[in-house]
Amino acid sequence: MKPLLFLSNAFINTFGITQPSPKAANRAAWFIAVLLLAVIVTVVTVGVFVVHSLYRH
Numbered sequence: 489m490k491p492l493l494f495l496s497n498a499f500i501n502t503f504g505i506t507q508p509s510p511k512a513a514n515r516a517a518w519f520i521a522v523l524l525l526a527v528i529v530t531v532v533t534v535g536v537f538v539v540h541s542l543y544r545h
Contacts, residue, residue, distance in 0.1 A: 492517035492518065492520070492521050493513060493514070493517050495517065495520060495521070495524075496513060496516045496517035496520050497513070499516075499520055500513075500516070
C-alpha cells in the first residue's frame with residue numbers, strides 16, 4: 489500500500505491539490521492505481537492488436 493500512497497501523494501503534490509484526509513488518500517491511491525492499470529492494459533491490448541494485424545497479412 490505504501491507505493492500506492494507515495495504515488496498518490498506525488499500526484500496530489502504535483503498538481504497542487506489540497507491534501508486529503510487519510511481515508512480519502514487511501515481511496516485516491518486505489519483510484520489512481522486502477523486508472524494506471526487500465527492504461528497499461530489498454531496499451532498492451534492495442535500493441536498486441538497492432539502486432540497481430542501486422543503479421544497476419
